[in-house]
Amino acid sequence: MRQPPGVLIVEDEPAIAELIAVNLRHNGFRPTWAMDSASAQRELDAVLPDVILLDWMLPGESGLLLAKRWRAHPRTKAVPIIMLTARGDEADRVAGLDAGADDYIAKPFSTKELLARVRAVLRRRAPEQVGAVVRVGDLLLDGATYRVSFADQKLKLGPTRFKLLQYLMSHAERVHSRSQLLDKVWGDHVFIEERTVDVHVKRLREALGPQAGLMIETVRGAGYRLTAPATLPTPVQASA
Numbered sequence: 001m002r003q004p005p006g007v008l009i010v011e012d013e014p015a016i017a018e019l020i021a022v023n024l025r026h027n028g029f030r031p032t033w034a035m036d037s038a039s040a041q042r043e044l045d046a047v048l049p050d051v052i053l054l055d056w057m058l059p060g061e062s063g064l065l066l067a068k069r070w071r072a073h074p075r076t077k078a079v080p081i082i083m084l085t086a087r088g089d090e091a092d093r094v095a096g097l098d099a100g101a102d103d104y105i106a107k108p109f110s111t112k113e114l115l116a117r118v119r120a121v122l123r124r125r126a127p128e129q130v131g132a133v134v135r136v137g138d139l140l141l142d143g144a145t146y147r148v149s150f151a152d153q154k155l156k157l158g159p160t161r162f163k164l165l166q167y168l169m170s171h172a173e174r175v176h177s178r179s180q181l182l183d184k185v186w187g188d189h190v191f192i193e194e195r196t197v198d199v200h201v202k203r204l205r206e207a208l209g210p211q212a213g214l215m216i217e218t219v220r221g222a223g224y225r226l227t228a229p230a231t232l233p234t235p236v237q238a239s240a
């Protein structure tokens with residue numbers, strides 16, 4: 001039988017950590033608890049969890065810094081992170097997602113909702129996340145090495161932009177509504193507004209540069225589409 005999914009709780013308040021741990025355990029998860037960044041790092045070095053629940057406000061290094069570091073590290077970059085935080089305004093949410101968090105829960109939260117979100121990020125470890133190479137026109141994305149290039153020029157993308165581009169490229173030439181993108185790229189999205197998608201698309205276009213940026217079209221009243229320039233061959237999916 002498959003092992004129950006491991007959840008690392010990084011939370012400095014014992015009462016909250018305990019509440020989460022008890023609920024996770026009763027629902028078939030294996031929770032472990034780290035109360036600061038150093039013990040969280042030790043825990044990750046020892047065993048990789050299936051999901052990380054990460055408090056934003058921690059003594060010493062903030063959850064935001066930890067999320068950035070873990071996303072940048074080859075060992076931890078694929079582990080889904082759900083940020084737990086009292087912060088709720090849009091700038092903070094965008095910062096959390098930009099740092100590489102997969103989802104975001106504002107405190108106080110219901111344990112039911114927390115469990116639903118943990119299940120959602122586990123469900124969502126979509127096949128396109130695991131290592132496929134996708135090419136659309138001159139745009140090339142390698143899911144295994146997290147590299148993106150356009151006409152052989154390397155491009156630098158943050159984790160959220162990477163995920164968004166990966167989704168658009170894996171489903172090129174199709175129009176995706178904002179809510180579909182939220183669903184597919186961010187998962188359950190109670191706390192993320194559709195406007196946030198526009199912010200990310202805008203930044204993705206900027207990161208892609210003037211030429212490749214044009215490949216992402218705004219389809220009025222419908223959403224977004226990634227499309228190869230007409231003179232180039234239609235999208236080809238190759239496996240890694």
Ligand code: CA
Binds near residue numbers: 011012013055056057
């Ligand atoms: Ca805290």
